Amino acid sequence: MSAASPTAGITPYAPRIRARRGLSVGFMVIALLAITASMLMLGALIVEILVDGAARLFTDGSATAQEVRGATLIDLPTPENMNWLAWAMPVSILLPFLGLRVVRSLIADIPALAERAIGFATTLPVAVFVHILYVRFESAYYIEYAKAIGVDGASGNIFQLFAEASGFQFVRLIVAGLILPLGIIAAGWFWSNRLRRPSLLLPAIATAAWVVYLFLDPFFLSSYPSRLPAQAGLFSAITGTLYMMVITAAVAFPLGVGAAIYLEEYARRNWFSRMIQVNISNLAGVPSIIYGLLGLQVFVRVLEFERSVLAGACTMALLVMPIIIVSAQEALRTVPPSMREAAYAVGATRWQVVRFHVLPYAFGGMLTGNILAMSRAIGETAPLIAIGALTFIAFLADSPTDDFTVMPIQVFNWVTRPQSGFHEIAASGIIVLMLVLLVMNAAAIIMRQRTRTDW
Amino acid sequence: MPRNFFTLMRSSAPVGTAAPASNGALLEPPPSMKRDAADGVGVHLDPNLEAVRHEFTEEVETALQLRNVSAFYGSFQAIDKMTMPIPRNRVTALIGPSGCGKSTLLRCFNRMNDLIPGARIEGEIEFEGRNLIDPNVDAVEVRRRIGMVFQKPNPFPKSIYENVAFGARINGYSGDMDRLVEDALRRAALWDEVKDELDKSGLALSGGQQQRLCIARAIAVQPEIILMDEPASALDPVATLKIEDLMRELAEEYTIVVVTHNMQQAGRVSDYTAFLLAGEERVGRLVEFGPTQDIFTNPLDQRTEDYITGRYG
Numbered sequence: 115m116s117a118a119s120p121t122a123g124i125t126p127y128a129p130r131i132r133a134r135r136g137l138s139v140g141f142m143v144i145a146l147l148a149i150t151a152s153m154l155m156l157g158a159l160i161v162e163i164l165v166d167g168a169a170r171l172f173t174d175g176s177a178t179a180q181e182v183r184g185a186t187l188i189d190l191p192t193p194e195n196m197n198w199l200a201w202a203m204p205v206s207i208l209l210p211f212l213g214l215r216v217v218r219s220l221i222a223d224i225p226a227l228a229e230r231a232i233g234f235a236t237t238l239p240v241a242v243f244v245h246i247l248y249v250r251f252e253s254a255y256y257i258e259y260a261k262a263i264g265v266d267g268a269s270g271n272i273f274q275l276f277a278e279a280s281g282f283q284f285v286r287l288i289v290a291g292l293i294l295p296l297g298i299i300a301a302g303w304f305w306s307n308r309l310r311r312p313s314l315l316l317p318a319i320a321t322a323a324w325v326v327y328l329f330l331d332p333f334f335l336s337s338y339p340s341r342l343p344a345q346a347g348l349f350s351a352i353t354g355t356l357y358m359m360v361i362t363a364a365v366a367f368p369l370g371v372g373a374a375i376y377l378e379e380y381a382r383r384n385w386f387s388r389m390i391q392v393n394i395s396n397l398a399g400v401p402s403i404i405y406g407l408l409g410l411q412v413f414v415r416v417l418e419f420e421r422s423v424l425a426g427a428c429t430m431a432l433l434v435m436p437i438i439i440v441s442a443q444e445a446l447r448t449v450p451p452s453m454r455e456a457a458y459a460v461g462a463t464r465w466q467v468v469r470f471h472v473l474p475y476a477f478g479g480m481l482t483g484n485i486l487a488m489s490r491a492i493g494e495t496a497p498l499i500a501i502g503a504l505t506f507i508a509f510l511a512d513s514p515t516d517d518f519t520v521m522p523i524q525v526f527n528w529v530t531r532p533q534s535g536f537h538e539i540a541a542s543g544i545i546v547l548m549l550v551l552l553v554m555n556a557a558a559i560i561m562r563q564r565t566r567t568d569w
Numbered sequence: 570m571p572r573n574f575f576t577l578m579r580s581s582a583p584v585g586t587a588a589p590a591s592n593g594a595l596l597e598p599p600p601s602m603k604r605d606a607a608d609g610v611g612v613h614l615d616p617n618l619e620a621v622r623h624e625f626t627e628e629v630e631t632a633l634q635l636r637n638v639s640a641f642y643g644s645f646q647a648i649d650k651m652t653m654p655i656p657r658n659r660v661t662a663l664i665g666p667s668g669c670g671k672s673t674l675l676r677c678f679n680r681m682n683d684l685i686p687g688a689r690i691e692g693e694i695e696f697e698g699r700n701l702i703d704p705n706v707d708a709v710e711v712r713r714r715i716g717m718v719f720q721k722p723n724p725f726p727k728s729i730y731e732n733v734a735f736g737a738r739i740n741g742y743s744g745d746m747d748r749l750v751e752d753a754l755r756r757a758a759l760w761d762e763v764k765d766e767l768d769k770s771g772l773a774l775s776g777g778q779q780q781r782l783c784i785a786r787a788i789a790v791q792p793e794i795i796l797m798d799e800p801a802s803a804l805d806p807v808a809t810l811k812i813e814d815l816m817r818e819l820a821e822e823y824t825i826v827v828v829t830h831n832m833q834q835a836g837r838v839s840d841y842t843a844f845l846l847a848g849e850e851r852v853g854r855l856v857e858f859g860p861t862q863d864i865f866t867n868p869l870d871q872r873t874e875d876y877i878t879g880r881y882g
Contacts, residue, residue, distance in 0.1 A: 383686055452723040456783070458684060460736030460790050461713025470735065471725060 334542055338508045339524065343535025348543055350507040351524035354423070355550075357511055358520060359488055361427035362434065367484050369431070370438030374480075377439070378446040379468050398436035405433045406500025414501050421502035424514040429497050434487040441483025445476040478565020485558040489551050495522040521547045620652070621869045623859025632657040632794055632824040633678060638692035638702075640673050640682065647673040648853040650692065653843055655794070660816055660825045662839035662861065664832070666876065669845040670853025671828045675796050677701075678826065679715040680708040713740055716787035720799040722779035724771030724786070729754075729763050732771040732782055736790035749789055757785035758815050777808025784815060788823075795819065797827040801834065813838045832877060836865050844873045 337347030381387040409429030419425035457467040505527035507519045528540035633655035648670035663671040682688040694701040733750045754760040759781040801809040842864040844857045857873045868874040
């Protein structure tokens with residue numbers, strides 16, 4: 115197994131090494147840039163968490179962060195009760211990763227952990243200092259700018275500034291647009307080397323969080339749709355998407371994996387199984403709107419799910435089922451026949467072979483396929499419009515039978531509005547959608563690498 | 570009357586043997602067979618000819634009795650009407666050139682061919698009074714009692730402990746699992762090398778260790794017969810020697826059938842040898858069967874002699 119081999123990551127193939135070395139100077143620069151950027155954001159996170167949290171603790175929620183910092187910043191969201199959510203999100207992303215690393219390190223060796231902790235601890239003050247400088251500079255600029263365009267700091271948020279100042283936004287777009295891909299490339303470079311990996315994880319996440327912070331007012335993620343572009347947000351769309359995806363996965367994954375196991379492990383190779391196989395391939399190519407019409411008739415009307423999360427999820431499950439089946443079949447085929455023979459030879463039944471050997475060895479591949487299928491479902495709009503998903507949801511779904519909306523539909527709705535403000539937030543919505551997709555696909559790639567077995 | 574192979578054969582099998590073993594002398598092969606063999610490599614095998622059998626020099630029970638066993642892959646016939654016994658608590662080697670049906674025959678013994686679509690077996694393999702090939706016989710039970718070790722070491726990508734314990738666990742073993750694992754690993758001569766790292770993945774072992782792990786895995790189910798399909802072909806000479814020693818030791822408790830391409834190995838480890846050969850139509854047939862000593866020092870069939878002396882390549 116590669117995990118146990120000390121030579122993992124060292125390729126014995128000389129020409130490839132040379133090619134990599136040629137590129138490595140460029141990568142080094144990129145990585146330094148990304149790490150600098152991430153330090154900025156890390157500092158921002160810490161300052162915001164500490165200062166904001168302290169403000170709420172010591173002033174009983176009446177004072178906002180800008181007051182604590184001398185009323186320099188005007189970008190914090192106005193509804194105080196939603197404030198925590200904006201920071202809870204990146205932190206909740208950060209913590210599991212951090213925890214995973216720490217636990218894994220504890221298992222591996224204590225000295226490495228200590229080394230890492232020292233490295234991390236020395237990074238913190240630098241990051242905080244850099245961020246304070248940055249905030250000083252930015253806030254001075256904001257105040258001037260807000261006065262110039264006549265925006266009242268108390269009523270608007272940072273997004274309003276962006277929306278009305280496309281020139282300023284453009285600069286930030288360039289900066290963030292460069293940092294994100296460069297950060298990903300640098301992450302790949304670090305990831306390819308086992309020793310450098312841990313040192314990158316935190317900065318990489320912090321970089322991603324920074325990009326989100328540059329583009330999106332946290333308020334945008336935590337507020338409901340509105341008739342005013344400045345107050346409209348994606349909250350109901352994000353939760354609707356999550357809700358639908360969970361149900362879709364719960365429906366499609368067991369059915370798809372079950373179908374794949376039947377086709378690969380149980381079905382005899384005859385005309386019937388060939389017909390099923392061909393039809394699965396065909397279904398993968400059917401336009402999604404057709405599934406929408408099918409879902410409208412079957413789930414919405416016949417089964418009377420109405421236009422609920424459940425109906426949408428079932429329709430999506432049908433849509434992604436062929437992808438899940440085919441990818442699960444691929445995963446099952448990667449388990450060598452010798453493993454099945456070995457299990458049969460000690461007296462295992464067919465089900466025991468599948469349950470204890472084939473399925474566990476193929477599960478990583480199946481999950482990867484599932485995530486990729488889910489990331490397709492997240493972007494699908496047509497079938498949900500066909501079954502009548504709503505576009506203006508000012509509440510959260512309580513049960514699977516509630517009305518819902520999803521991110522692409524919300525974005526679609528904003529794009530169709532005549533006001534230019536909505537077009538701007540549509541762009542922001544697309545970025546959120548894209549980030550979610552990137553994270554999901556990255557998770558799929560990492561999972562595929564981690565669960566690979568060298569037979 | 571000695572309960573030797575021939576008496577067993579005649580009492581149970583309708584197929585006649587070449588000649589009665591009245592005085593214990595070696596049998597003379599029919600002249601036609603010698604003539605065919607003289608034509609050289611890829612000789613035509615007369616399907617009606619009986620295989621030559623040496624008389625046994627010891628009393629031995631029969632673990633498996635094959636009668637007219639034929640195997641097919643779809644329309645292709647891989648082996649044709651083989652009739653022979655597998656002596657109990659002995660090592661029996663199946664030798665012959667590639668494609669003569671050795672592995673196919675071996676896989677018939679524990680119904681492994683059931684897993685290949687289109688494969689079927691005809692004839693009878695008697696095991697404790699029952700015909701293994703009968704569809705009413707539970708193949709899973711057959712495989713539990715007739716274990717198998719494969720050509721390429723194929724440990725599960727799990728811990729060493731789990732590799733050994735798996736078979737016993739799924740078969741509902743309720744005793745002390747730790748002791749069973751230790752016992753199996755000891756018998757497979759692997760315990761001393763892995764006793765401190767039973768949690769390590771089976772894949773992290775060396776090739777020879779992996780193969781011994783596979784043998785331990787087979788032993789842990791407590792089978793009566795162990796089938797080995799070229800168990801040492803992927804190993805270096807040192808590991809090969811270990812496996813061979815192990816086979817000799819295991820033969821005291823188990824019946825072992827081993828397929829091998831290595832003449833020296835067959836000579837070293839086996840008590841009985843069956844020589845298989847496929848004719849031009851690529852249907853494998855049994856040519857000669859008997860105690861290894863006799864087969865190697867005094868082959869009755871010209872083709873056996875050619876193969877053993879290396880004239881077949």
